[in-house]
Amino acid sequence: MPVTQGTMIKSFVSAIDFLDQRDIDPNIYDQSRDKAFTDIMKMVNRYKPATMFNYHNFVNNDVYEVGTISSVSTTGLAQITFTINTASTFPRVGDLIMTSNTNNIGKQARIQTVSFGSGTATLTVRSVGGNSAAFFATVGDSVAFSSNAFAEKSDAPTNRRYGLTKYYNLIQIFREVDEVSDIQKVAKIEVNVGGDYHILPYQTVQKYIKLQGDISVQMLAGVQSSTLFNDSNPFLADPSSGLPIQTTGGLDWYVTTYGISDQAAVLGTFGFTELDEIIDNFIANKAPTDQMVFMGSKAYRVISKFLKNLASSGVTSVRLMIDGKTLDFEVEHLSYGGYEFDFVHVPIFDHPQLFSTSLRADVNGSLYFVPKDQVDTVDNGRQPRMQIRHTPTPFMGNAANKSANGIMTEWRTGALAEIPTSSTMQLHTDWETGQGLECLAVKHFQKYRIV
Numbered sequence: 319m320p321v322t323q324g325t326m327i328k329s330f331v332s333a334i335d336f337l338d339q340r341d342i343d344p345n346i347y348d349q350s351r352d353k354a355f356t357d358i359m360k361m362v363n364r365y366k367p368a369t370m371f372n373y374h375n376f377v378n379n380d381v382y383e384v385g386t387i388s389s390v391s392t393t394g395l396a397q398i399t400f401t402i403n404t405a406s407t408f409p410r411v412g413d414l415i416m417t418s419n420t421n422n423i424g425k426q427a428r429i430q431t432v433s434f435g436s437g438t439a440t441l442t443v444r445s446v447g448g449n450s451a452a453f454f455a456t457v458g459d460s461v462a463f464s465s466n467a468f469a470e471k472s473d474a475p476t477n478r479r480y481g482l483t484k485y486y487n488l489i490q491i492f493r494e495v496d497e498v499s500d501i502q503k504v505a506k507i508e509v510n511v512g513g514d515y516h517i518l519p520y521q522t523v524q525k526y527i528k529l530q531g532d533i534s535v536q537m538l539a540g541v542q543s544s545t546l547f548n549d550s551n552p553f554l555a556d557p558s559s560g561l562p563i564q565t566t567g568g569l570d571w572y573v574t575t576y577g578i579s580d581q582a583a584v585l586g587t588f589g590f591t592e593l594d595e596i597i598d599n600f601i602a603n604k605a606p607t608d609q610m611v612f613m614g615s616k617a618y619r620v621i622s623k624f625l626k627n628l629a630s631s632g633v634t635s636v637r638l639m640i641d642g643k644t645l646d647f648e649v650e651h652l653s654y655g656g657y658e659f660d661f662v663h664v665p666i667f668d669h670p671q672l673f674s675t676s677l678r679a680d681v682n683g684s685l686y687f688v689p690k691d692q693v694d695t696v697d698n699g700r701q702p703r704m705q706i707r708h709t710p711t712p713f714m715g716n717a718a719n720k721s722a723n724g725i726m727t728e729w730r731t732g733a734l735a736e737i738p739t740s741s742t743m744q745l746h747t748d749w750e751t752g753q754g755l756e757c758l759a760v761k762h763f764q765k766y767r768i769v
Contacts, residue, residue, distance in 0.1 A: 341717040344737045363727065368707040371489040371547050371564070371752065376482045377759055378696060383408045385461040387417075388438065393455045397430070397444040400455040409439045410476040414446070414465040421454040428467055436513075467608075481614075485576065488542055488707045489709050490566040494520050494529040500743035503734055522747070529726075529749055534666055535568075537706065537755045539673070539681055542567030566754035569688075569704070569763075570681055576760040578603060580699040581767035585683070588620045588768045596687070596766055597655050605689065605762035612686040614667025616675070616769050621661055621685070625650055660690070675769075683769030701758055709752040 385402035402409070413429045416422065432576050434440075444468075445453045448708045466475065485563040498521065543565040547727040552562030573579060578599045581639035582592045600607075613621070625633045634651045652659045667673050673682045692700040711727040713720055718736040730736065733746035757763060 321645075352431075357493075364702055364705040366705050366707055366756070368489060368709050368754070371709060372486055373489070373707050373754070373756060374484055374486040375756065375758055376484050379480050380482060380581075381480065383463065385439070385463070387455055387457055387459040387461060390455045390457060391440075394452050394503050396447075396449045396452055397442065398427075398453050398455055399440065399442045400436075401438050401440045402461055404439050405437060407434055407476075407734065408478065409441060409463060410478070412466045412468050412475045413463045413465055415441075415443060416462045417455070418460040419454045419456055421452075425451055425453060425577045426464075427453045429463075449642040463570050485760065487707075487754050487756055488523075488546070488564045488566050489707065489752045490536060490540070490564060491750065491752050492529060492533055492536075494525050494749045495530075496525045496730075496747045498734075498745050500734060503745060525747075525749070529751075531666070531672075533751070533753055535672055536566055537753075538568045538571045538666065539678065540566050540568035540755070541571050552687060563715070568755055569686055569757065570765065572755070572757040572760050573686065573763045577763035577765065578761070579765045581684075583769055585767065586620065588624045590764070592768065593624075593654060596685075596764065597657055598765075599764055600687075600762070603761045603763075606691050607656055608690045609660070609687045610690050611659050612664050612667070612688065613661065613684070614673065614682050615663065616668070617683050617685055618661065618663050620768050622650070625652060625661075625690070628652075659687075679769075680767060684765050684767040688757075688764065689759075693762075703759065703762075704755070704757050707754050707756050711750075725753070731737040 383404070383406065385404050387400050388403045389401045390398075391400060391401070392610045409429060409432050411429055411432055414426050415429060416426055428446060429441050430444050431442040432439055438522055441461075443453060445451045468475070525663045535572055543554055543563070545552045547562050547564050549562045552560075554563045554565075555561060555613075556563060567575070578676070579597065582588065582595075599605075600609075611621075632760055649663075650661045665684060672678070675682050689703045692702050694700055708725045711722045711724065713722055713727045713729065717720060719731065719739070720727065722728070728747060730745060730747050731739040732744040732746045733740055734743065
């Protein structure tokens with residue numbers, strides 16, 4: 319020891335334990351880097367109030383149908399008869415048809431008679447080219463009802479009824495909580511958040527990051543529950559209260575349920591074959607030609623290798639623009655085949671505890687195509703393709719113990735709250751929000767797995 323009773327050895331003074339100081343950086347560095355998908359949605363103002371806890375949208379049905387020939391009565395004549403498979407009464411007398419049969423290139427025929435069976439329609443058609451232009455039919459041929467033609471003083475064609483397709487999704491209630499005791503609240507810690515050396519600000523930031531992450535994960539990969547809040551005998555229920563719980567379907571659920579879902583023939587590869595297939599999928603569904611492509615790093619690396627080998631004229635580096643707003647996202651832009659693609663890296667897809675290849679390989683290794691435009695309504699209105707719906711907070715206004723931004727509410731209880739609510743010496747903080755994802759005209763969205 320450098321010190322004994324009544325004696326001090328000065329050469330050891332600098333090593334005295336109680337004079338040692340610790341070199342502590344008071345900042346807390348963000349090692350977890352848990353960035354949220356909701357950040358993108360906020361930047362482009364893709365939040366829309368919902369008046370109920372389930373919300374619906376309707377899309378119009380296609381005005382054209384394609385039939386498949388299932389049997390042939392006569393073929394190779396100016397007038398032939400064949401049967402097509404159909405789930406509707408779409409074919410009608412007066413329709414002009416074209417078929418995929420190579421012998422019918424440059425030919426049309428008019429439907430002269432139609433009779434319907436169970437899931438079938440038998441058509442007698444006559445070539446518009448007369449006896450010199452025979453019409454052919456083979457089982458498996460596709461038939462397009464492309465136009466119509468009528469005689470002078472004709473009667474009206476058979477009325478068609480076009481239906482609507484309804485889509486709906488659910489609002490999910492998200493909650494988070496924090497508690498700090500009287501001792502914890504006042505005890506100083508060695509690190510700070512915003513200059514405050516107490517534990518409360520740090521816990522608040524961490525809890526908020528976690529809550530935003532929970533919402534983001536559900537918006538990307540959540541599955542819609544079969545249980546609704548108004549179910550009398552709910553399958554998914556709170557074990558204590560027995561009350562129903564509903565969950566919202568995310569982007570992956572929307573696309574795999576209602577949109578285009580495909581993958582490369584050989585995972586780990588991406589080239590013109592896969593790009594052509596993606597575009598062909600869009601053409602088959604009459605999708606817009608300007609698309610955002612969301613993905614994680616693993617899929618992006620495969621894409622980048624392909625893009626780096628292309629001529630520079632087809633690939634550019636641009637700022638992501640959505641609804642006329644330029645975001646602080648540097649993205650690679652590809653122009654090909656009349657289509658425009660902005661490849662957007664979304665960090666949460668790389669999250670090792672959420673979307674790793676061992677947890678959700680299909681999400682981690684997929685490209686998610688979302689049209690950049692707004693979808694038109696039939697009465698000339700417009701709505702964003704993808705937005706987050708939220709119900710109003712049940713807490714009205716702000717108060718001493720409560721604050722709300724219309725989407726999320728925070729309230730504080732306990733003896734340490736601004737206005738004490740109990741004699742328990744703690745500050746209890748709650749966060750609550752009701753949110754759900756809405757995607758419109760989902761047949762134009764595509765999930766394409768490449769890894």
